[in-house]
Amino acid sequence: MPTYHLNINGSKSKIDTEADIPLLYILRDYLELNGPKFGCGLSQCGSCAVLLNGKPTNSCMLPVSTIGDAEITTLEGLESSEGQLHTVQQAFVNEQAAQCGYCLNGMLMSAVGLLNTNSNPDEKEIRNALQGNLCRCGTHTRIIRAIKTAAKNL
Amino acid sequence: MTVKPLRTRRKFLKDLGYISVGFTLLGACTGVEDPIMAARVDYDGKLPGSMGRANTVNAWLEILDDGSIRILSGKVELGQGIRTAIQQVAAEELDMDLEKVQVQLAETGRTPNEGYTGASASIQNSAMSVRYAAATARQELLGLASKKLNAPITELLLYNGIVKSKPDNKSLTFAEILEGVQIEKQVSLPVPIKDKKEHRYVGKAIPRTDIRDMVRGQAIYIQDLRFPGMVHARVVRPPGYTSQLISIDDTTLRSEVRGVLKTVVKGSIVAVITEREYQAIKAEKYLRNHTEWTTPIAFPEYNNLYAHIKEDATGSETVKSVGDVTAASKETDTLKARYTKPYIKHASMGPACGIAMFDGEILHIWSHSQGIYPMREALSTMLSLDSEKIHITAVPGAGCFGHSTADDAAADAALLALEYPNTHVRVQWSRQDEHSWDPYGPAMIVELEAGLDENNNINFWKAEVWTDSHSTRPNKNAGTVLTARYLEPPHQMKSRGYLGGGLRNADPYYSIPNMTVNAHYYDGPLRTSSLRSLGSFTNIFAVESLMDTLAEKAGQDPLEFRLKHLEDERAIAVLQKVKALTISQQSADGEGIGYAFMRYKNTDAYIAVAAKVAIDKNNGKVNLLKMWAVVDVGEVINSDGLTNQIEGGMIQAASWTLKEQVTFNTKEITSSDWQKYPILGFSEIPEVEVAIINRPSEDAKGAGEVPLPPTAAAIANAIYKASGKRVFDLPITPDKILRA
Numbered sequence: 001m002p003t004y005h006l007n008i009n010g011s012k013s014k015i016d017t018e019a020d021i022p023l024l025y026i027l028r029d030y031l032e033l034n035g036p037k038f039g040c041g042l043s044q045c046g047s048c049a050v051l052l053n054g055k056p057t058n059s060c061m062l063p064v065s066t067i068g069d070a071e072i073t074t075l076e077g078l079e080s081s082e083g084q085l086h087t088v089q090q091a092f093v094n095e096q097a098a099q100c101g102y103c104l105n106g107m108l109m110s111a112v113g114l115l116n117t118n119s120n121p122d123e124k125e126i127r128n129a130l131q132g133n134l135c136r137c138g139t140h141t142r143i144i145r146a147i148k149t150a151a152k153n154l
Numbered sequence: 155m156t157v158k159p160l161r162t163r164r165k166f167l168k169d170l171g172y173i174s175v176g177f178t179l180l181g182a183c184t185g186v187e188d189p190i191m192a193a194r195v196d197y198d199g200k201l202p203g204s205m206g207r208a209n210t211v212n213a214w215l216e217i218l219d220d221g222s223i224r225i226l227s228g229k230v231e232l233g234q235g236i237r238t239a240i241q242q243v244a245a246e247e248l249d250m251d252l253e254k255v256q257v258q259l260a261e262t263g264r265t266p267n268e269g270y271t272g273a274s275a276s277i278q279n280s281a282m283s284v285r286y287a288a289a290t291a292r293q294e295l296l297g298l299a300s301k302k303l304n305a306p307i308t309e310l311l312l313y314n315g316i317v318k319s320k321p322d323n324k325s326l327t328f329a330e331i332l333e334g335v336q337i338e339k340q341v342s343l344p345v346p347i348k349d350k351k352e353h354r355y356v357g358k359a360i361p362r363t364d365i366r367d368m369v370r371g372q373a374i375y376i377q378d379l380r381f382p383g384m385v386h387a388r389v390v391r392p393p394g395y396t397s398q399l400i401s402i403d404d405t406t407l408r409s410e411v412r413g414v415l416k417t418v419v420k421g422s423i424v425a426v427i428t429e430r431e432y433q434a435i436k437a438e439k440y441l442r443n444h445t446e447w448t449t450p451i452a453f454p455e456y457n458n459l460y461a462h463i464k465e466d467a468t469g470s471e472t473v474k475s476v477g478d479v480t481a482a483s484k485e486t487d488t489l490k491a492r493y494t495k496p497y498i499k500h501a502s503m504g505p506a507c508g509i510a511m512f513d514g515e516i517l518h519i520w521s522h523s524q525g526i527y528p529m530r531e532a533l534s535t536m537l538s539l540d541s542e543k544i545h546i547t548a549v550p551g552a553g554c555f556g557h558s559t560a561d562d563a564a565a566d567a568a569l570l571a572l573e574y575p576n577t578h579v580r581v582q583w584s585r586q587d588e589h590s591w592d593p594y595g596p597a598m599i600v601e602l603e604a605g606l607d608e609n610n611n612i613n614f615w616k617a618e619v620w621t622d623s624h625s626t627r628p629n630k631n632a633g634t635v636l637t638a639r640y641l642e643p644p645h646q647m648k649s650r651g652y653l654g655g656g657l658r659n660a661d662p663y664y665s666i667p668n669m670t671v672n673a674h675y676y677d678g679p680l681r682t683s684s685l686r687s688l689g690s691f692t693n694i695f696a697v698e699s700l701m702d703t704l705a706e707k708a709g710q711d712p713l714e715f716r717l718k719h720l721e722d723e724r725a726i727a728v729l730q731k732v733k734a735l736t737i738s739q740q741s742a743d744g745e746g747i748g749y750a751f752m753r754y755k756n757t758d759a760y761i762a763v764a765a766k767v768a769i770d771k772n773n774g775k776v777n778l779l780k781m782w783a784v785v786d787v788g789e790v791i792n793s794d795g796l797t798n799q800i801e802g803g804m805i806q807a808a809s810w811t812l813k814e815q816v817t818f819n820t821k822e823i824t825s826s827d828w829q830k831y832p833i834l835g836f837s838e839i840p841e842v843e844v845a846i847i848n849r850p851s852e853d854a855k856g857a858g859e860v861p862l863p864p865t866a867a868a869i870a871n872a873i874y875k876a877s878g879k880r881v882f883d884l885p886i887t888p889d890k891i892l893r894a
Contacts, residue, residue: 035370099802130836
């Protein structure tokens with residue numbers, strides 16, 4: 001079995017595994033990170049998103065063999081080492097932008113990815129950035145509000 | 155003992171910053187004042203249904219040694235925020251910090267059997283049971299403390315886990331009062347509950363504490379639960395409902411897929427157990443290609459669904475009859491219309507998951523089932539295992555909005571755990587199985603006929619409702635869980651489940667002198683069960699669409715037309731309020747506002763919804779601009795939790811209304827993933843605004859299902875206003891608008 005050295009949340013993880021296994025299963029099943037969620041395995045819903053070099057990327061169909069040295073940030077890696085929530089995380093808490101919260105990982109990843117490249121997005125840009133993220137509880141309007149709040153507080 | 159709650163209670167005050175605190179705090183020794191106890195009033199009404207099976211204080215509430223309280227609820231958390239609501243109610247009655255109240259959700263043998271978490275009933279059952287249990291606990295604690303402190307109850311203060319005697323400043327903690335025993339007193343009427351005017355938590359927008367865990371990836375869902383040595387499994391579901399296994403050849407499985415521990419074949423159940431999760435996915439794919447199945451019974455043609463439903467329905471049953479519809483209909487011109495709704499999915503974001511471990515004696519199961527006690531009965535029958543030998547713990551899942559696939563995944567795991575004992579076996583469903591094997595909300599047909607008298611009042615109303623079962627939830631009939639239907643011998647459904655759900659809100663809440671509702675039950679091609687609001691969604695879509703058509707025929711404003719047919723002041727109030735909220739709205743060409751009203755189940759919460767749309771006349775595209783809701787659920791427990799439920803429910807219903815339908819061809823269900831079953835996405839989400847009419851003196855009613863039914867009709871009515879096109883067949887797609 002090949003060995004992979006992945007940059008995850010600022011540290012190196014050594015994984016012996018099959019080459020075709022998607023990143024999501026490395027994160028959840030091998031590294032026990034619960035942030036990224038299994039939602040479809042088809043790259044359709046966004047629940048499994050991580051930041052790959054700062055860019056929101058679905059991890060459920062992304063083979064581990066293609067990742068190389070890319071920096072992977074999961075939900076667990078957003079807060080500071082002192083346990084301070086990321087501005088986007090705090091905004092979601094303040095706006096109570098969740099019901100079941102299962103999709104939240106993807107929402108946060110898309111939001112952080114958007115704000116990484118556009119610190120003052122308008123409503124349309126927020127909606128576009130989150131178009132690949134599905135939510136069944138209907139908390140969309142709170143999520144949009146949380147991202148606007150986060151942009152103000154960045 | 156001297157009271158020393160200074161630090162905690164300062165923090166408490168800080169946490170409550172924005173809430174007016176009903177008492178001033180702290181004792182003379184620390185230079186601050188004693189709290190003033192809020193007044194109590196005797197509650198002498200009905201005790202909640204859940205108390206019928208568990209009516210002692212300790213069934214609902216335990217006093218812990220560290221001074222905190224543990225609430226035992228038989229309900230499960232599915233994103234609705236029930237934990238916070240229950241916490242608020244308990245902390246209120248016992249005058250405690252919220253953080254000193256923990257809530258344990260359903261576990262067999264531990265929490266009360268509250269049946270299913272559904273029907274918007276958790277507030278009125280679980281939270282209200284907790285209110286009366288906590289209030290009874292307070293009385294009992296005061297009584298016991300009075301003896302121990304040698305002071306009359308009138309001289310005692312009870313707050314934040316202590317009881318204190320005012321004259322001598324002595325106090326005891328709850329744990330010291332009880333000395334290791336719990337309160338076994340029965341809850342009996344009258345119960346002295348806190349005067350609602352003095353509420354500090356209840357009715358307020360108390361933030362949910364679990365959202366902080368969610369944004370950090372620390373909230374544990376069933377899919378996140380891990381145990382040492384846990385193994386992974388997948389079930390190879392057959393090509394169709396009635397397929398049976400002919401043969402399986404797994405001879406090269408272990409050479410092609412690493413980590414395979416066991417292949418399980420039981421009747422027509424084929425499953426594989428592996429070390430790692432992705433190995434199970436690969437092994438399932440292998441087995442899918444190495445099994446042969448009988449061809450399932452063909453489905454009817456999808457385009458012929460509603461004709462098929464009518465052909466299949468046997469007989470008709472009059473479920474409501476007031477006055478004489480036949481005579482009244484002869485005296486007037488009548489309006490007739492047929493409304494249809496296809497099968498709709500629960501479409502949870504998290505596919506079902508179940509974990510089980512058989513330790514040689516007890517079968518332990520972890521599940522996001524909505525009813526662990528009833529599920530235990532089904533599994534007991536399926537496995538021929540005494541239900542006392544099955545221990546189930548509820549674990550939160552993704553929002554599922556009714557009876558979905560959670561119980562089926564738990565049944566899969568239970569079966570496999572017996573085949574692979576002493577190890578935790580985790581079964582994760584795929585998205586395709588979740589979409590294809592879901593017990594859908596059934597397709598329905600509603601045919602209405604109504605007429606106006608000479609004063610343009612409705613003088614008769616006739617409804618014909620075609621419906622399949624709206625609940626096939628687990629019970630002692632093992633056929634209610636999918637797994638059991640494929641064992642040898644198979645367990646089949648022994649009953650049709652809850653057919654009456656299809657008739658919910660079929661009889662309008664309006665004053666109509668002559669009314670008949672006839673039910674027609676069909677047994678359709680797809681598996682069905684309860685989906686948020688059951689038949690109310692289709693019935694209110696039909697009723698409130700026709701109300702607009704009748705108003706137009708009467709030449710009256712749709713809101714005024716509704717108001718003149720209502721006598722209930724609370725119903726009138728929600729409509730008046732929605733009118734006030736929307737009165738300043740201007741509609742440009744191609745835009746329109748539509749309204750709808752409902753009293754859920756005709757006995758529970760009141761709601762009025764407005765929708766504003768813009769229609770592109772060239773392509774029929776609907777731009778849903780904004781939705782408003784005014785809701786009256788009686789006493790409000792958590793105003794932000796309520797608002798969140800109403801906002802989310804409107805958005806979900808907008809998705810059902812504009813986009814959703816389960817599709818199939820004669821061979822199989824074809825809406826098997828998110829591309830083939832699209833739901834509303836961010837680019838299509840309307841602005842939403844919710845107004846609450848709080849009535850603390852009225853019973854608290856649930857809200858989860860309430861916003862969905864009127865949303866469909868409000869959108870349909872808005873589309874009509876905007877374009878002159880009325881669509882009777884859900885979902886309302888651009889092509890139907892163009893054709894209308």
